[in-house]
Amino acid sequence: xxxxxxxxxxxxxxxxxxxxxxxxxxxxxxxxxxxxxxxxxxxxxxxxxxxxxxxxxxxxxxxxxxxxxxxxxxxxxxxxxxxxxxxxxxxxxxxxxxxxxxxxxxxxxxxxxxxxxxxxxxxxxxxxxxxxxxxxxxxxxxxxxxxxxxxxxxxxxxxxxxxxxxxxxxxxxxxxxxxxxxxxxxxxxxxxxxxxxxxxxxx
Amino acid sequence: xxxxxxxxxxxxxxxxxxxxxxxxxxxxxxxxxxxxxxxxxxxxxxxxxxxxxxxxxxxxxxxxxxxxxxxxxxxxxxxxxxxxxxxxxxxxxxxxxxxxxxxxxxxxxxxxxxxxxxxxxxxxxxxxxxxxxxxxxxxxxxxxxxxxxxxxxxxxxxxxxxxxxxxx
Numbered sequence: 252x253x254x255x256x257x258x259x260x261x262x263x264x265x266x267x268x269x270x271x272x273x274x275x276x277x278x279x280x281x282x283x284x285x286x287x288x289x290x291x292x293x294x295x296x297x298x299x300x301x302x303x304x305x306x307x308x309x310x311x312x313x314x315x316x317x318x319x320x321x322x323x324x325x326x327x328x329x330x331x332x333x334x335x336x337x338x339x340x341x342x343x344x345x346x347x348x349x350x351x352x353x354x355x356x357x358x359x360x361x362x363x364x365x366x367x368x369x370x371x372x373x374x375x376x377x378x379x380x381x382x383x384x385x386x387x388x389x390x391x392x393x394x395x396x397x398x399x400x401x402x403x404x405x406x407x408x409x410x411x412x413x414x415x416x417x418x419x420x421x422x423x424x425x426x427x428x429x430x431x432x433x434x435x436x437x438x439x440x441x442x443x444x445x446x447x448x449x450x451x452x453x454x
Numbered sequence: 455x456x457x458x459x460x461x462x463x464x465x466x467x468x469x470x471x472x473x474x475x476x477x478x479x480x481x482x483x484x485x486x487x488x489x490x491x492x493x494x495x496x497x498x499x500x501x502x503x504x505x506x507x508x509x510x511x512x513x514x515x516x517x518x519x520x521x522x523x524x525x526x527x528x529x530x531x532x533x534x535x536x537x538x539x540x541x542x543x544x545x546x547x548x549x550x551x552x553x554x555x556x557x558x559x560x561x562x563x564x565x566x567x568x569x570x571x572x573x574x575x576x577x578x579x580x581x582x583x584x585x586x587x588x589x590x591x592x593x594x595x596x597x598x599x600x601x602x603x604x605x606x607x608x609x610x611x612x613x614x615x616x617x618x619x620x621x622x
Contacts, residue, residue, distance in 0.1 A: 273476055277483070284487040292618045293506020294588065299604060299613040301576035422598035425534065426523075426591045429600065430501035430619060437505040446604060 295433055297444070315405050316415040317398065318447075319432060323423035335428050337389035339397070356389040356397075388428065395435045402439050412443065419447035496522040496539050501593035506619035517569065518586040518616075519557060523599050525592055536595035538603065547602055554610035558583040573611070583611045590618040 318340050325333040337356045398416070405414040416436055420429055429446070436444050519540070526535040538545045540553060560568040561583055574582040589603060607615060 295617040297615050299608045426597045427501040427593035429597050434503035434505050
């Protein structure tokens with residue numbers, strides 16, 4: 252009798268939680284590791300021209316096309332710092348506009364400019380002392396205003412297409428500058444952005 | 455004497471293997487997952503962009519290759535020279551093109567060998583690949599490699615490119 256009762260007590264043992272906790276931890280680690288990284292990044296999508304046959308020839312400069320020239324002007328004393336010179340060149344202005352209109356955007360010290368957001372989350376200035384040491388970068392607020400103005404002019408013509416924008420960037424310019432201009436174009440709604448294949452000398 | 459020996463024998467129980475196997479599996483899974491991440495994704499400081507959209511997952515068929523442009527590790531940090539890195543390997547223009555051609559061929563090959571996705575035919579009967587390429591470009595690095603990647607992608611027939619950004 253005594254032995255039998257003992258057996259019954261053993262049968263009614265508590266549920267063992269340890270394996271379940273093991274498995275739950277394992278699942279936790281799995282999902283933490285597999286789900287974490289890429290969701291934090293944004294993406295600017297772009298499509299290259301589908302027609303490879305055209306790329307060897309010069310593309311035509313369209314009237315009203317906005318061409319950005321981004322140049323790296325190194326500091327003569329310390330070549331690790333410098334400024335990014337940004338200008339637009341209008342080779343074929345639309346009738347009525349001043350011919351050969353040339354717009355240079357003043358550059359300013361990136362250590363002064365801070366990241367701020369306007370009321371409508373509009374970009375005020377990129378750049379941070381820690382991020383862009385010793386760079387003088389163009390004032391992107393001016394660039395955005397200028398692009399907005401040109402985009403508005405183009406839209407009133409009612410061609411239904413986006414204004415063409417070409418970014419002619421010299422080799423030494425940091426990538427952030429290109430991303431900024433693409434970003435501004437995306438925000439305004441300009442989809443026709445080209446990166447120039449070969450540099451055309453300005454002068 | 456005899457009794458003692460038998461009690462001694464009782465102490466020599468079998469070693470419990472289950473927790474050890476659990477731990478080993480856990481470690482294996484951990485290392486598999488972490489190495490996969492480090493192979494494709496290099497440590498780069500991505501450029502800021504407010505308009506960067508989070509990755510869309512609606513097209514589950516999309517195959518995305520991740521290409522990194524990081525600061526060159528041979529040069530000193532301030533020179534802003536960079537290198538194109540794909541799956542942990544540094545590529546130059548030639549090897550970049552060879553890699554792209556390989557990936558495009560693999561993508562288009564029928565299932566036992568590849569993924570078997572049909573190529574799209576663009577203007578002038580140009581064969582276009584369905585591959586997508588995510589470019590993770592360090593924002594401090596010179597932008598000259600962007601042009602190289604664009605040119606080689608276009609020659610290989612890859613036209614869907616994405617630029618990775620981060621929110622400021």
